[in-house]
Amino acid sequence: MMSTSLKNLNQLPVKLTSGHRLCAGCGEPLLVKQILMGTQRPLVVSLSTGCFEVSTTVYPYTSWNVPLIHTAFGNGAATCAGVEAAYQSLRKQGKIKEEMDFVNFAGDGATYDIGLQALSGAMERGHKMLYVCMNNEAYMNTGIQRSSATGMGADTTTSPAGSVSPGKQEYSKDLTAIMVAHNIPYVAQASPHNWRDTVEKAKKGFNCGGPAFINAITPCPRGWRTSPSMTVDMAQLAVETCVWPLYEVVDGKYALTAESLKIAEGKIEKKPVTDWINAQGRYRHLKEERWAHVVDKMQANIDKRWEKLIRLSKD
Amino acid sequence: MAKKKLEDIAINGDGAVAYAWKQIDPDVCAAYPITPQTIIVEDFSKFVANGEVKTEYVCVESEHSALTLCAASCSAGARTFTATASQGLAYMWEMLPITSAMRVPVVMAVANRAVSGPININNDHGDAMAARDTGWIQMFADNVQSAYDNAIIAPRIAEHPDVQLPIITNLDGFILTHAVERMTPIDTEDVKKFVGEFEPVCPLLDYKHPTSHGMLDGPDFYYAHKHQQVEAMDKALEVSEQVFKEFKKLTGREYHLVDEYRCDDAEYVAIILGSSYGTMQETVDQMREAGIKVGAAMPHIYRPWPEKELARIMKGKKAVAIFDKHVSLGAYGPMYSEVVAAAADLEKMPKMYNFIYGIGGADTSVSILKGAMESIVKGTADKINYAGMKL
Numbered sequence: 001m002m003s004t005s006l007k008n009l010n011q012l013p014v015k016l017t018s019g020h021r022l023c024a025g026c027g028e029p030l031l032v033k034q035i036l037m038g039t040q041r042p043l044v045v046s047l048s049t050g051c052f053e054v055s056t057t058v059y060p061y062t063s064w065n066v067p068l069i070h071t072a073f074g075n076g077a078a079t080c081a082g083v084e085a086a087y088q089s090l091r092k093q094g095k096i097k098e099e100m101d102f103v104n105f106a107g108d109g110a111t112y113d114i115g116l117q118a119l120s121g122a123m124e125r126g127h128k129m130l131y132v133c134m135n136n137e138a139y140m141n142t143g144i145q146r147s148s149a150t151g152m153g154a155d156t157t158t159s160p161a162g163s164v165s166p167g168k169q170e171y172s173k174d175l176t177a178i179m180v181a182h183n184i185p186y187v188a189q190a191s192p193h194n195w196r197d198t199v200e201k202a203k204k205g206f207n208c209g210g211p212a213f214i215n216a217i218t219p220c221p222r223g224w225r226t227s228p229s230m231t232v233d234m235a236q237l238a239v240e241t242c243v244w245p246l247y248e249v250v251d252g253k254y255a256l257t258a259e260s261l262k263i264a265e266g267k268i269e270k271k272p273v274t275d276w277i278n279a280q281g282r283y284r285h286l287k288e289e290r291w292a293h294v295v296d297k298m299q300a301n302i303d304k305r306w307e308k309l310i311r312l313s314k315d
Numbered sequence: 316m317a318k319k320k321l322e323d324i325a326i327n328g329d330g331a332v333a334y335a336w337k338q339i340d341p342d343v344c345a346a347y348p349i350t351p352q353t354i355i356v357e358d359f360s361k362f363v364a365n366g367e368v369k370t371e372y373v374c375v376e377s378e379h380s381a382l383t384l385c386a387a388s389c390s391a392g393a394r395t396f397t398a399t400a401s402q403g404l405a406y407m408w409e410m411l412p413i414t415s416a417m418r419v420p421v422v423m424a425v426a427n428r429a430v431s432g433p434i435n436i437n438n439d440h441g442d443a444m445a446a447r448d449t450g451w452i453q454m455f456a457d458n459v460q461s462a463y464d465n466a467i468i469a470p471r472i473a474e475h476p477d478v479q480l481p482i483i484t485n486l487d488g489f490i491l492t493h494a495v496e497r498m499t500p501i502d503t504e505d506v507k508k509f510v511g512e513f514e515p516v517c518p519l520l521d522y523k524h525p526t527s528h529g530m531l532d533g534p535d536f537y538y539a540h541k542h543q544q545v546e547a548m549d550k551a552l553e554v555s556e557q558v559f560k561e562f563k564k565l566t567g568r569e570y571h572l573v574d575e576y577r578c579d580d581a582e583y584v585a586i587i588l589g590s591s592y593g594t595m596q597e598t599v600d601q602m603r604e605a606g607i608k609v610g611a612a613m614p615h616i617y618r619p620w621p622e623k624e625l626a627r628i629m630k631g632k633k634a635v636a637i638f639d640k641h642v643s644l645g646a647y648g649p650m651y652s653e654v655v656a657a658a659a660d661l662e663k664m665p666k667m668y669n670f671i672y673g674i675g676g677a678d679t680s681v682s683i684l685k686g687a688m689e690s691i692v693k694g695t696a697d698k699i700n701y702a703g704m705k706l
Contacts, residue, residue: 060536086388
């Protein structure tokens with residue numbers, strides 16, 4: 001495997017071509033290209049229904065020059081597992097010689113909510129596949145509805161901020177922890193602003209010999225109400241505020257990575273949640289004094305989860 | 316084709332399907348156990364555990380994932396089988412039209428069972444009928460032998476280059492799945508030769524020639540793709556007849572798009588699906604002894620709908636009774652309206668009567684069927700009748 005330097009990564013064949021129909025500033029193609037740089041073996045890509053799928057496979061065009069399959073919304077993991085099962089069978093029979101990789105890309109709706117059962121099943125059965133959640137914290141494809149990955153206080157079309165509601169009233173589900181509980185060889189949180197960290201994690205995921213899961217924060221300018229030019233900065237801010245810590249869990253062992261490790265070591269300052277809130281239109285209403293207690297709750301929850309992560313990474 | 320004559324065996328319908336699959340030895344099988352299909356996947360698990368098949372068998376966490384895995388595995392280039400029933404088929408429903416639209420020849424056995432609610436584990440055709448419009452070919456079996464034979468015939472129809480559609484082989488829950496009958500198996504070598512090698516179209520695992528599967532269509536492409544499925548369904552009728560002929564050459568057992576019993580000189584015909592076809596044959600014999608000219612017919616291939624054959628059988632008859640083991644609530648039995656449509660072009664349309672029967676496993680005896688047929692002979696039947704309802 002070549003080293004993770006920009007000079008080397010630049011030489012790799014592009015598997016997701018330009019000309020897709022994703023929004024300007026979408027975080028998804030950045031993330032996907034970085035993940036796909038994690039393997040040079042032949043691979044099959046599977047997609048759950050979502051922005052990414054409908055934008056890159058508009059018949060009779062395709063943005064893919066690697067084999068690609070999509071079936072439905074809640075079953076990306078099962079789709080990917082089906083391709084992998086066919087591969088295992090044909091390889092055992094000697095009909096396929098090469099080692100191949102299998103990856104599924106899905107949004108947070110397809111992962112945290114409707115697809116959780118299929119994902120859990122595929123991980124439990126040990127299919128050799130990487131599942132990547134492109135977490136933009138809501139159902140963006142259908143008009144910015146809340147998901148269980150949506151952060152507290154976010155204004156979405158099904159958790160609107162109103163005269164008596166501060167937007168989404170619940171904390172986001174800790175899906176990464178749920179995936180760790182499956183005792184699979186590799187689980188990680190990533191962010192596309194740090195391409196080196198993401199490519200390294202993808203490499204580990206593809207090479208772990210079993211099921212792997214990467215949960216990546218993936219900014220959505222439409223849903224977050226941010227400028228398309230700010231996507232990479234927003235991803236970085238998610239990490240710097242510890243809203244989205246970067247870490248990996250290899251065979252059950254936690255380790256913070258990249259900026260998150262530096263924050264834990266005191267080398268970089270941990271930014272307050274107000275930086276995160278003030279940068280995005282979806283939290284605009286939280287600037288009102290009457291929702292100050294919501295902001296406090298958000299900060300308290302971020303701190304609690306962050307401290308737990310530090311404890312786990314010291315074990 | 317070389318053929319070895321094998322001894323008859325005693326086996327239930329589920330066991331027969333599993334036995335056929337062992338002989339075919341598919342590349343992948345993904346399934347979830349559900350009554351009354353369970354014996355199929357249990358038997359098959361034993362074949363896997365004992366190394367009798369090379370199949371990659373995936374014990375999925377749900378039927379939704381079962382059919383998803385199958386559609387994906389078949390797209391990847393593997394011959395793929397699954398089995399389900401009732402709620403399981405209902406849970407798969409989202410993936411039924413997706414699988415057929417992906418044009419992958421997945422083979423699925425359905426052990427027909429009533430659909431909730433109320434919950435009921437017994438046989439009727441509510442599950443198969445709810446899957447009717449999803450682009451799958453559907454075959455019905457009338458006994459354990461034909462359940463076994465259909466399992467071997469199915470991949471030949473589904474995988475034909477002109478067809479490339481998934482296929483359901485229906486067998487009546489408990490009546491066929493669990494009851495032991497005498498069956499003549501086919502030698503495994505002959506089965507393998509008959510079924511042949513799987514030749515997938517644009518498989519995903521052919522990574523040197525990458526293709527995108529399951530893409531997004533606008534209205535025009537969607538419409539055109541649906542029409543391609545219609546054309547493939549039409550082809551499936553011709554292909555089925557051809558495969559039935561080859562099967563007869565191999566085994567001597569004869570199947571048709573519509574199986575018939577004493578219809579030629581009949582004045583009254585019963586059209587019925589599944590295991591009740593046998594009960595109807597006995598009914599026909601008894602009524603014939605009493606001098607009433609009755610015949611029975613069963614669409615062996617239910618989708619695509621063998622309209623021409625049914626029209627031929629109905630031509631010149633006085634009356635036709637259509638027996639449905641399901642009711643389209645608020646309308647008729649589903650087969651009734653289709654048979655009426657098939658008869659609509661006849662110069663003189665027979666009187667058409669609908670009998671709903673056997674719902675949720677209700678008794679289907681010779682006396683019930685005879686009573687129904689006598690009422691059409693006498694002309695006392697209503698347009699829609701509920702045969703054998705006790706309460």
